[in-house]
Amino acid sequence: MTPDPIEDTPIPAPRRPLGARLGRVRGRAGLTAAGAALLLLVGAGNGLLLAWQSTVQHRITHTLSVDRILMQVLADLLDSETGQRGYLLTGDPAFLVPYTAGQARIAAELPLLETELGRSPDQAARLAALRPAITRKFAELDRTLALDRAGDRDGALALVRAGEGKTEMDQIRRIIETMRGQEDDLLMGYQQHAHRIESMVGIGSIVSIGIMALLAVLALREAGRRAALSRFLPAELxxxxxxxxxxxxxxxxxxxxxxxxxxxxxxxxxxxxxxxxxxxxxxxxxxxxxxxxxxxxxxxxxxxxxxxxxxxxxxxxxxxxxxxxxxxxxxxxxxxxxxxxxxxxxxxxxxxxxxxxxxxxxxxxxxxxxxxxxxxxxxxxxxxxxxxxxxxxxxxxxxxxxxxxxxxxxxxxxxxxxxxxxxxxxxxxxxxxxxxxxxx
Structure with missing residues (x-):
């Protein structure tokens, strides 16, 4: 706020009686007490805002974590399919490593998704549809490998060309894209909350002593974030x-x-x-x-x-x-x-x-x-x-x-x-x- 040049200009005043001067002292003491109370109120308000911000941050992190796990499930499934295809075409057992590793990772990732999505009925229902689709996909991969172990590699390759696995994979992609779409919608809402919180904290920071305290805290947090970023930011940043x-x-x-x-x-x-x-x-x-x-x-x-x-x-x-x-x-x-x-x-x-x-x-x-x-x-x-x-x-x-x-x-x-x-x-x-x- 721009100071009022008239109010901020010192004007000599006539000497006041003692009682009037005592009244001014009492008024200043009252203003000090009121200022202290206001600072306490602003501090309490900022504390509530920071707690709210922490909650929103937790929800943002949760949403991004769900999106990351969904992407990893799809990537692991693709790795398993690539390993199966490579083994059938070359007979090289090395290609079975990503196949079995992908199965193991997905087995560990699906329970994590179930825990993360337990509070969302819609996402839990989609996860319930995703599980059997993945099971059917791995069953299709296992059938081809079983035919190959039985000496019928041509039959295994014919089963791959029949396209049953592609249909299952397309269904899995659709389910995962729908789940990620809902998480993206949630993320946008949380971001709006986060920006509103920042605006409210900025308004509270107008109080001078609050600004000084907040700047000190922000400086420490900035240094901590800068040190943390140096561990994970890409080299270009x-x-x-x-x-x-x-x-x-x-x-x-x-x-x-x-x-x-x-x-x-x-x-x-x-x-x-x-x-x-x-x-x-x-x-x-x-x-x-x-x-x-x-x-x-x-x-x-x-x-x-x-x-x-x-x-x-x-x-x-x-x-x-x-x-x-x-x-x-x-x-x-x-x-x-x-x-x-x-x-x-x-x-x-x-x-x-x-x-x-x-x-x-x-x-x-x-x-x-x-x-x-x-x-x-x-x-x-x-x-x-x-x-x-x-x-x-x-x-x-x-x-x-x-x-x-x-x-x-x-x-x-x-x-x-x-x-x-x-x-x-x-x-x-x-x-x-x-x-x-x-x-x-």
Whole structure:
């Protein structure tokens, strides 16, 4: 609040009688007592707000934990299926390791989901449908392996080609996507609560002594968060700490925030076939080389690698600090990665590695999930899902890179560099969705 220049200007006053001066002293004492009482009231109010904030934070962490477990269940199931397919095609027992490991991990993860979702009847019902679907999927995988052990590998492969397992896998994906969708809706509501709490705490902090106390607490918490972030932030984000930047940009990484960003999904094509015919050491060298290309392209274009997923990667642009050129950086990343992979292929002398890249822009959730012993920077939201589906479309249209209209608009791309390849709706959506590939 701007001080009133008239009220703040000292004006000489005539000498008052003793009684009047005693009255002023008593008035100041009363104001002091009132100020102390107000500070106590503000402190109590801030204490309640902080307790509420802790509850909301716990709910946010819980929601993100459920989403992480759901993603891990699907990933483990895919690992098991890949191991089964690899074993049937090659006969190499090494492929049974991810198959059995995936089964074991899912057996441990489903009880965790049951505990986390016990208070949500809708999610508990979906989990009740998910369990038998997974059981049927593993039964289908086990039948093929049983046929192979009985000496009927052709029969096992014929059962795989029949497509029963694909139907089960599609059902499992639908259930998991529905469950994740509800958790995302809950997350958005919790975020709104968190931002309201922050606003109310800010109003209470107007009291001068409260501001001093709050600043001291926030300084300590800031130092603690900065020390914690140094353990888990991707390497691309460490300059933020070195510059002394706030760890609460736009609402706080620990609570999370909604941010407009550009997303690039990358996938290495044909990795399953390569794994089937190559030894594990060759596969490891291949994946390592691919990841080095992704890391270099991301580093050169201010991209943050949210995570590597086997032979794929999720790269984000415009976080943790918003950037107007995030979409342009994502497109530049795609071009640079194509060039790096081409150089890599030329130097190996082996069969060329092919990749698919999907680029999209939109609103995402950016935040830190986990507890103090294991924290992780992550990006979630519909824009991430759309980028993944665009990347999957590169297989359909035989393109290396496909981008959305939103990405091109945000990057302000003009000219004939990109041409429209499709206006079909993406999988799981009904509306037309134009996507673009590089013009020949």
């Amino acid at each position: 460490t300059p933020l700490l070195e510059r002394g930047g706030s760890l609460d940009q736009g609402g706080g990484l620990r609570l999370g925030e909604r941010r407009h960003a550009a997303i690039a999904f990358v996938d290495m094509r044909g990795s399953t076939a390569i794994a089937e015919r190559a030894d594990p050491e060759t596969v490891a060298i291949l994946v390592t080389g691919f990841r080095r290309c992704v890391a270099q392209a991301a580093r050169e274009n201010a991209g943050v690698i949210d995570k590597f997923m086997g032979d794929g990667a999720l790269v984000v642009f415009g976080v943790p600090e918003a950037r107007a050129d995030a979409a342009a950086q994502a497109l530049a990343f795609a071009s640079r990665l194509e060039a790096l992979v081409a150089e890599w292929n030329a130097g190996t002398g082996e069969a060329p590695v092919r990749i698919g890249i999907g680029v999209h822009c939109g609103e995402v959730f950016v935040g830190v999930v986990g507890d103090d012993d294991r924290l992780e920077f992550t990006v979630l939201g519909d824009a991430v899902n759309v980028a993944a589906r665009i990347e999957q479309a590169t297989k359909t249209f035989g393109a290396t890179t496909l981008v959305s209209q939103a990405a091109l608009d945000a990057a302000r791309v003009t000219g004939a560099e990109w041409r429209e390849v499709s206006r079909q709706a993406l999988r799981g959506r009904q509306e037309a969705f134009p996507i673009y590939g590089r013009a020949a």
